[in-house]
Amino acid sequence: MKKILFISTALLATLTACEDYNDQFNIGSQISDVKKGVAIKLEASDYAAVANNATNKEVALSKDPENGTYVAALEAIGKNRYFASKTEAEWFLPAFITEKYPQADAGSRFSVSYNMYREPSTYLFDFKNLKEYTLVNADYRNVWGETATATYLSPSTLKKLPEVLAAKIDKPAEGDMVAVNYAYSEFEPSAGGGSVIPMVYQQVTSFDGEAGNYVIAAKADDGNYYPFGKLDKESNNYGYMNPAPITVGENGVIANADGAEQVVTLGKTEKGFTLLNGWSKYIYMSGTYNSFNVSETVPTEGAEWVLNSNGDGTFALKNVEKDKTVKLTYINDKYSYGCYPESSYAYFSDPMTTETGKFSIKDVTLPEGSTYVWKIDSYGYYKGSAYVGGKNLASESYVVSSEIDLSEATAPVLSFNLALNFLSGNKATDFFQVKVASDYTGDVAAATWTDVAYDASGIGSSWDFTDQRIDLSAFKGKKIVVAFVYKSTDACAPTVELKSTLVQEKDAKYWDVCLFKEVAENEVEAALLRMSRASGAYANSSALYVYTDGAWVEYSKEDVNVLVADPKFYAELGTEYVSKPSVIFPVYLTQKFPYAAKGDQVAVVYKNAADADPIVEEYTFNGTWAVSTNYSTRTTIFEKAADGSYTAQAGVYLDEALTGGSDGGFTVQDVALTGVSYVWKSDASYGWKASAFMNNTNYETESWLLTPAIDLSEAMAPQLSFEEAHRYLNGNPISEYMMVKVSTDYVDNVETATWETLEVDETQWSDGQSWNFYKVGPYSLSSYVGQVVRLAFIYKSSSSAAPTWEIKNVLVNEAE
Template identity: 25%
Template sequence: MIFKNIKFIYALLLVGVFACDPMQDVYDDLDKGSTGGVTSDVAFTMTEDDFELALPIAENGSDSSSMNSFYNFTDEQARKYIPYILSEKFPQLAKGSSANVTYAQYQGSSSTANTYSRASVYTLDAEDYESAGESVGMAGFFSPSYPASAYVPAILLAEVQDPTEDQVYGVSYKYSVTDPEFDYENAGDQTVYVEGFTEDISAYTVKEVSGDLAVWTYVIYSDGSAQGSGYSGGAQENEEWLVSPEIDLSGLTEAKLHMSHVTRFLDGNAVSDFLNVKISTDYTGDIATATWETVSFPDWVDGGSSNTAVEVEAMIDAYAGSKVTLAFAYKSSSTIAPRWQLAEIKVTTPGSVGVIAEDPTNMTDYYSYSGGAWSKDNGAYYLTAADYDAMGAPGQYDNFSSSVPADPYIITYLKTNYPFAQEEDELVVVYKYYSSSAGATQTRSNLYTVVGGSWTAYSAVIDATLLFAFDGTAWVPDNTIKITFGAPDYTWISENFKDKNPGGSSNMGTYGNFSCFEWSDDQIFDAITSRLDVIYSSIEEGQKYQVTYSIYCGASSEPSLAVIYQGGAWEKL
């Protein structure tokens, strides 16, 4: 009795040890396989060590990196290398064995997200805002009463040549949360420079070219004027220039020269033969070495009187942004000595309408082309500077980086800004990312989807499962789905085959299995595949199933039926 008890206790200990490992039965079978092999089904999740098993047969650097750096496979790599891993890991398994392998699968970035981050971006300019109407043109931005979506489609239609169907374009523009109000007080011409010669002409320099007369003098007419005259007891041959100080037109884009003056005694001769206004950007004191161009006044005619000056104007936009010098070149001959009185010299630039509104911010929206028209695409959102600021750390540089990863911040942003998003709602978020390896800030994006009530980021690496079968020589990928029929399946067949097989259905309703005395092989095939049609409402072409079912033929057994769905019908394997 004592020895029997000891043996019983030892047996219990063995049961306890092996019951701790759910794979122990498999391992036991594998040990048996060392004397001839065993057919078994195994399932496991690959570890880093498993990935490294395939390193000896890596075909290129990309494959090596997948195995020993990233520990993931593409679907193609998995089908190529996992068979080798299985042969190394389970050498004892025999023909008919299967392995259900879960591994980290690299599926790449979201193609939906890439559509937006890789889209061309068009930035609106002043002409685009002007095309949207007077208010938008004067403001230089869009606002609630003048939304970008009302005007951008027409702008893109004019700017994008030969767009393709479903093409996506980003549009960068300025937007204010308040409508603009306009202050017209400074809308007229603004004076940049003025000289009225009210007391003397000392601000200007007289440069003698030829002749002995002092041509340019100060006179009191028209509240003071600079006067050029070559008359002294008669016409005298002379040339003399009156040169202005340097006039700063820096920062301007437009400029206009105004001249209030009197010209007399030209006696029908051309003005330009005797009187000219010159302009230079390189005058340093010597008129002979400077480069001069003549300013053209379209409406300059001989006229006026000493007390009534006339004003002429000339556009000098070509010199806006520079520093210039003006010269009033007077010439007389022995027969013609005109009188030229300069009452006022002035340079102006167009004023601007004052705009009162909240400071505009830079925005980017996406538009897609379809059926000959552009329309706003709401599938993506481009983060603004204000968004980065609201997130905290990303606001320092308005971008994410390896130390400030995008997904956690964006998910929190979406929870806050889209609180009523529904299950499976999705949105692409486009953002800036500083890549230290590239040394540059890049445009990136990701797809975010509501799953289980929470925003979830698309992952480039997911858990995937592949089924492999051992054909006696090698492991081959197998898409077979294995299923064992239970009570609900037999109940369904019993209810739905009453017309086709009344006796078999009745028997199945009583015993919960097939009876080979009531069901033929073809009837069993029909019943099982009909049930599969119900269990799997959407069956892909080429999908295999292995169905284990219960049958009574004088004794109960559980055979398997292998079938494949192809050509829209079921076939036995």
């Protein structure tokens, strides 16, 4: 069904009506004073006009000259675009009306519709102390105890979440709330007995310091993985490792048959880990050699190792004492492991996952209201953005490397991983540049910079990292610094992410290791969760818990829907927070609640910043999902007295003559139009008129005439009356062609709102034989006391009758 929504009826004045249409309306030409019965609907700019009105400032100051309470309240009206109370509206709207209509006569009446603050849903106060906690491996061990080694929760262990929170949340207060992220699988791990479930080795992309069994292997340029851990012979005590390749299957899983003999056990130490290979020998380093030693007992020298993520799925396995890193290399026609100082394999290397001192940030222009552009993100990369407080802001900031010595370089190459999003169709190189300088001394403005080209194709609209390689041969023989430069404007402030910066020879063959964690074969599904970028500590699910009466319980409240954005949701977004909730959540909620009814509400718990606690925001369904407003529309009638002052009319909620050129703030929504371009029209002499008779033909139509919002929040016994005239029903019943309905939830679409038909006494109505107006009513509206309502005058026509209906002097007031 086609719907045509008219926000204003002003356009109707431009239409040329046919002769028989005008005749049927019996249109006159008398126009009354437009200053009487004026309907005003405050627009966004009007609230600022109210707040800046000089008279209002005097009024506000006079009410509390010492503390300025109402001066602040007046300023808030302009900022919030709503009044905090009906009293405020009655204080400050008269001066606004006077400024807008300075020549209004005594007795002039103005019906003003405006926004007034509405208390949020009471349950939202439950979320005032909201935090987040993500389970780590130690939590899973405590949950399972000796029964299993699973790193997830299952149906049988979900009930232990309160115990986890009790152990982890220190001194909780009554009402504290926690959004808990955890890994979940329907599969119950083996608890002992029965057949033995084989162990496999699942590749992981993050390492949380958990000791245990791993296969450590590096992927070479031939596409094969080579395991680390064993010398060429079990009897050897020292040397390089020259392994044969190992098979890595689907989803990064090494089968038990291939991996069991290559296991390296990580044992926790004060500074890192010991490495115990499959021959039960500890791997260590001695002296200045780049080879390995092994021993059946833990040696006192060079036996502690650390693992640091490179941010690309590989890890730097470093010897703590020797400050050397394990590398797979290709030498003497074979792939071999050694442990080398950085100078052996690179001129510069920094994974950029944490602060190492190898890069420094130099801000040229900071975005207004922010203290930084670049930061190290919690997920392990440098992140640059000047999108602050929902706005694009101008900025310029450098990330500058420490000195890189290319004095003996032959064909140096710079490589790094780059992701760029929210470029909005702009040119990448206008907002992100890579520069090199050989005279940098700490001042980016004083250095001489050379731009070096990177591959800007295919970036700008996703979080996918791209592999960048830049030839630095032009700088061989020099000592240089590399700078990554972020720029933004008030029109575009993209987000840039950087990691894994490396400068080495073009043909260098050195590879870092990957980790394959030992898991039961039936736990591979859960282990795969850790491959997700935004999965936290393997998490894929979330729950909401509240501390009450000395215990943690899952939050639940009757008639309240709560949706917690879980790690899977963030993984789908490719980010760890939601920067544009008004765009994301309406789509998400539509998928989650496909059968939502009008007025349904959902509290959405989510993170709006990477390092912030979660927040809660309520969404309401009115045909589509949108953030619940913190105001409702109210209407107050003001009348000008002889002394020039205005008085709010107590007990009068709507009083519109609808003549004299005033449309009363009524609006039209056409549900069906056939053969005519409009049905309702405002006339200076006869009020609102409707007809679908054109060119001597009755056309089928349906059109709604809607009043402004009518505030009955303080009413006691409200009633409706109006005057109407109609003709040309052709013997058909009034109730099928002319109706009056009431809604308490109308927003902008009559078909999605809930309407109740007002029972009318048709004996009061016109007999349809003349153009005489009849006063109908009053009809009680007492069932709507305490609410804000809309009235609708509904016109319908058919091929057998297209009557003319005229309405004026619509009054909603208190019964005497």
